Amino acid sequence: MIHRYRRRSAWNRVGSGEIHGAPREWQPWLSDTGSLTQKIEKAIGQKLEVQVLRDCPQTLNSDESRYFHFRIRRCRVREVLLCFNGTPLVMAHSVIPTLSSSGSNHPILRLGKKPLGAVLFTKEGKRSKSKAPRDIARLDKQSPLWKKCSKNYSGLSSPLWARRTLYQLKGHPILVNEIFLPELLRYPAA
Numbered sequence: 001m002i003h004r005y006r007r008r009s010a011w012n013r014v015g016s017g018e019i020h021g022a023p024r025e026w027q028p029w030l031s032d033t034g035s036l037t038q039k040i041e042k043a044i045g046q047k048l049e050v051q052v053l054r055d056c057p058q059t060l061n062s063d064e065s066r067y068f069h070f071r072i073r074r075c076r077v078r079e080v081l082l083c084f085n086g087t088p089l090v091m092a093h094s095v096i097p098t099l100s101s102s103g104s105n106h107p108i109l110r111l112g113k114k115p116l117g118a119v120l121f122t123k124e125g126k127r128s129k130s131k132a133p134r135d136i137a138r139l140d141k142q143s144p145l146w147k148k149c150s151k152n153y154s155g156l157s158s159p160l161w162a163r164r165t166l167y168q169l170k171g172h173p174i175l176v177n178e179i180f181l182p183e184l185l186r187y188p189a190a
Helices: 024-031 036-044 062-067 103-110 144-152 182-186
Strands: 011-013 049-058 075-084 087-097 134-139 160-169 172-180
Touching (some): 024 160, 024 182, 036 075, 134 144, 144 160, 144 172
Antiparallel strands (some): 075 087, 134 160
16 A cells, blocks of 8 residues: 655765755765764864753654664663754664563663774774665754754854764674764864
8 A cells, every 4th residue: 555645865875966966065974984973073173062951761752663674662862962062963862672682782871971983993893894884964953853953052043964873793783873963064074
């Protein structure tokens, strides 16, 4: 049965050519496949500050549930701001299924003020050698992620650009959403 009026996800696979629909200044940030934290630190020449907004059990929104094919029920959501001199540059919204933080992945529960990339992009993280699925989105004021950003970043304009990547940490999925805030454009993508 086809649902004609089903709301389409704002997320589009990078390989579909959607990256070219993004403004040119955002494309290097959206298309990079490495650690975003390391890329920003290279651009600014200093370490980023991590401000933890939330790190707790939560239910998934419908878009996130579809991304996991409705197979996960319990997860932990970690939201942080990556800041430079107190100014937010990126908001990260990470979905960590309960099974992804158990066993040898248990250290992910004790990140504190460390960025998630500190675990995902290490040899111990043992990320899959296959290319992680990456989507991009143009978020408007109706998007749940745009609304979360606006609570923590005053004077936010619409739209925002974001990328979403499904990483594997020792064979377990972790969904990382990175929402790029306007101040990031002050620094050229290295």
